[in-house]
Amino acid sequence: MKLFSTALAALATLAGCVTAFNVNCNSNYASYYGQNSARNQKTLGSYCADATEDVIVLAFMNGFPNIILNFANACETTFEGSSLLHCPNIAADIKYCQSQGKVVILSMGGAAGSYGFSSDSQASQFADTTWNMFFKGTAAQRPFDDAVLDGIDLDIEGGGTSGYTAFISQLRSHFASDPGRQYYIAAAPQCPFPDAYLGSTLNSGWFDMVYVQFYNNYCGLNAYPTWFNFADWDNWAKTQSINKNVKVYIGAPGSPSAASSGYIDGSTLSTIFNAVRSKYTSLGGIMTWDVSQARTSGLAGSIRAMLDSGGSCSGGGPPSSTSTTSSSSKTTSATSTSSTATTAPAYSTANPSSTTAVSSTTTTSSSSQPSSSSTPASCPVSGATCSGGQQGCNGQSFALCNQGKWYTSPCTPGTYCYMSGGVATCDWSNGRPTNTCAISGSSSFSRRTDLTKTSLITAANLRPKPASAIANIPTRVEFVVGDIVDDKYTTVVKIQANKSAFTGNWLISFKLPTGQTAETTSRGNLSVNGSTVTISSDRSVESLQNMAAFFKITGTFTGHYALPDAASAVFLST
Ligand SMILES: *[C@@H]1O[C@H](CO)[C@@H](O)[C@H](O)[C@H]1NC(C)=O
Ligand SMILES: *[C@@H]1O[C@H](CO)[C@@H](O)[C@H](O)[C@H]1NC(C)=O
Ligand SMILES: *[C@@H]1O[C@H](CO)[C@@H](O)[C@H](O)[C@H]1NC(C)=O
Numbered sequence: 127m128k129l130f131s132t133a134l135a136a137l138a139t140l141a142g143c144v145t146a147f148n149v150n151c152n153s154n155y156a157s158y159y160g161q162n163s164a165r166n167q168k169t170l171g172s173y174c175a176d177a178t179e180d181v182i183v184l185a186f187m188n189g190f191p192n193i194i195l196n197f198a199n200a201c202e203t204t205f206e207g208s209s210l211l212h213c214p215n216i217a218a219d220i221k222y223c224q225s226q227g228k229v230v231i232l233s234m235g236g237a238a239g240s241y242g243f244s245s246d247s248q249a250s251q252f253a254d255t256t257w258n259m260f261f262k263g264t265a266a267q268r269p270f271d272d273a274v275l276d277g278i279d280l281d282i283e284g285g286g287t288s289g290y291t292a293f294i295s296q297l298r299s300h301f302a303s304d305p306g307r308q309y310y311i312a313a314a315p316q317c318p319f320p321d322a323y324l325g326s327t328l329n330s331g332w333f334d335m336v337y338v339q340f341y342n343n344y345c346g347l348n349a350y351p352t353w354f355n356f357a358d359w360d361n362w363a364k365t366q367s368i369n370k371n372v373k374v375y376i377g378a379p380g381s382p383s384a385a386s387s388g389y390i391d392g393s394t395l396s397t398i399f400n401a402v403r404s405k406y407t408s409l410g411g412i413m414t415w416d417v418s419q420a421r422t423s424g425l426a427g428s429i430r431a432m433l434d435s436g437g438s439c440s441g442g443g444p445p446s447s448t449s450t451t452s453s454s455s456k457t458t459s460a461t462s463t464s465s466t467a468t469t470a471p472a473y474s475t476a477n478p479s480s481t482t483a484v485s486s487t488t489t490t491s492s493s494s495q496p497s498s499s500s501t502p503a504s505c506p507v508s509g510a511t512c513s514g515g516q517q518g519c520n521g522q523s524f525a526l527c528n529q530g531k532w533y534t535s536p537c538t539p540g541t542y543c544y545m546s547g548g549v550a551t552c553d554w555s556n557g558r559p560t561n562t563c564a565i566s567g568s569s570s571f572s573r574r575t576d577l578t579k580t581s582l583i584t585a586a587n588l589r590p591k592p593a594s595a596i597a598n599i600p601t602r603v604e605f606v607v608g609d610i611v612d613d614k615y616t617t618v619v620k621i622q623a624n625k626s627a628f629t630g631n632w633l634i635s636f637k638l639p640t641g642q643t644a645e646t647t648s649r650g651n652l653s654v655n656g657s658t659v660t661i662s663s664d665r666s667v668e669s670l671q672n673m674a675a676f677f678k679i680t681g682t683f684t685g686h687y688a689l690p691d692a693a694s695a696v697f698l699s700t
Contacts, residue, residue, distance in 0.1 A: 153437035154411030188239030243289025277310030341388025373410025380419030392428030519543030
């Protein structure tokens with residue numbers, strides 16, 4: 127059963143006895159709609175006819191401040207004499223979904239698009255535009271006519287980091303002008319913490335819910351429990367977010383074809399979900415990419431069932447209406463309203479005697495907060511004694527305990543060592559201190575215990591450098607490490623069109639790092655000439671226009687695993 131507050135229950139009754147979304151519960155299901163990921167996307171309304179999803183996130187407004195909307199086959203009409211989409215069918219369905227107790231929000235950004243703010247004033251002005259075009263304001267052209275959305279989601283995966291806090295602050299001041307209605311601001315960061323694009327915005331803007339993408343990355347659901355890092359996000363919610371009741375969702379691919387990596391089946395997801403629910407009070411529920419995939423695979427039904435089995439709600443304070451920075455004092459005013467809530471221990475007070483993960487978790491939270499008062503923990507020194515499967519950081523070097531002695535190696539230039547979930551991780555600083563000294567507990571890990579291949583472990587944690595590829599259309603190419611087992615690797619290749627879609631016939635080539643072979647690709651045809659690998663699209667499969675292509679290549683390596691150099695990539699669309 128879902129619990130909801132009396133205010134929302136009253137609203138739901140007015141709307142006709144349907145269960146209404148309650149942001150404070152840990153049994154919510156949010157799913158993205160609009161990109162036709164499974165190629166069988168139905169109308170929005172058809173998904174709202176049953177109780178499966180609670181929040182529909184419309185994807186995407188993938189261009190701003192010059193607005194570009196894209197909802198694939200769900201809306202293909204524009205205002206006369208304009209390229210702006212005009213979507214009366216989605217508009218009618220938004221109202222229908224809302225009458226069913228669901229919340230409909232619009233996602234800004236996405237993996238492919240042309241967006242970003244050049245200044246706070248531009249961002250703040252765009253908040254006015256957003257209010258006028260999609261909420262209670264007025265505008266000559268409103269893509270969803272008189273339908274009023276319930277909020278905004280920021281899925282920022284490119285285009286710079288500036289302006290978003292000003293945007294949120296101004297949009298919230300518009301929301302405050304309509305106190306009879308609850309509006310929401312969400313974000314969809316990728317799982318590596320902190321998020322490359324939203325990291326600082328997440329700390330300075332008031333968010334209601336955060337849909338962490340636990341896929342396409344080393345920290346995804348498929349890496350549970352070793353690398354899966356919900357703990358980092360729970361810690362962020364409780365210690366860094368200005369909304370201390372912000373809800374963190376487990377973002378999952380809706381089917382094996384919805385993401386390059388990270389898909390897990392319903393029963394595995396249920397196991398992880400229940401473990402997270404029993405431990406972390408910041409949990410808000412589950413998010414999937416996207417509705418078409420999750421409904422087709424059947425995962426959506428399993429998710430509804432696991433959410434509805436148990437579950438609880440806890441109080442949340444209202445956001446500060448005028449300032450996003452003075453609000454922390456308000457957040458604790460509401461106390462738990464649930465008698466069934468699991469009393470999960472605060473993350474940093476977890477019993478330090480149990481496992482490696484716990485002790486290193488404590489290390490993580492202290493090292494991720496630049497606190498000048500903390501004296502550096504002991505630095506692992508090459509050749510000194512260590513025990514078990516300890517790992518550690520010494521500034522720009524990572525350290526692994528191998529046969530009782532520390533073995534240190536430098537991180538890739540530009541990155542520094544941090545402890546994350548018990549693992550020494552080389553990552554960009556993103557404002558964190560660059561001189562971290564830390565040593566994990568001594569238990570060994572269940573996977574990747576072969577410490578003779580020391581470089582496996584570091585490289586697997588490197589955040590890839592995005593880079594432009596030379597091409598006939600502007601495109602970004604990114605390489606991300608996938609699974610590494612013994613001498614076999616999986617590398618995820620992400621191609622993201624900057625502005626215009628690329629057509630069915632495309633190819634990408636890039637140089638393999640020394641010692642690597644490329645054997646299979648999950649998309650297109652792979653050929654290798656010396657160290658150059660080329661993947662060409664399959665004409666029979668790639669008949670449509672694409673804004674992005676994600677796929678994986680597999681092969682073997684000797685010595686150190688490394689990501690391909692994105693600067694060597696060439697992309698062509700014909
Ligand atoms: C997109 O392409 C334009 C034109 O080539 C370029 O100026 C801009 O920086 C690109 N944006 C991103 C996010 O790569
Ligand atoms: C590989 O190339 C052949 C010949 O061009 C083509 O018929 C086939 O569809 C391609 N297969 C894939 C998986 O791309
Ligand atoms: C392989 O690469 C070499 C240059 O590195 C080039 O001369 C040759 O034509 C390529 N072979 C094929 C089949 O593309």
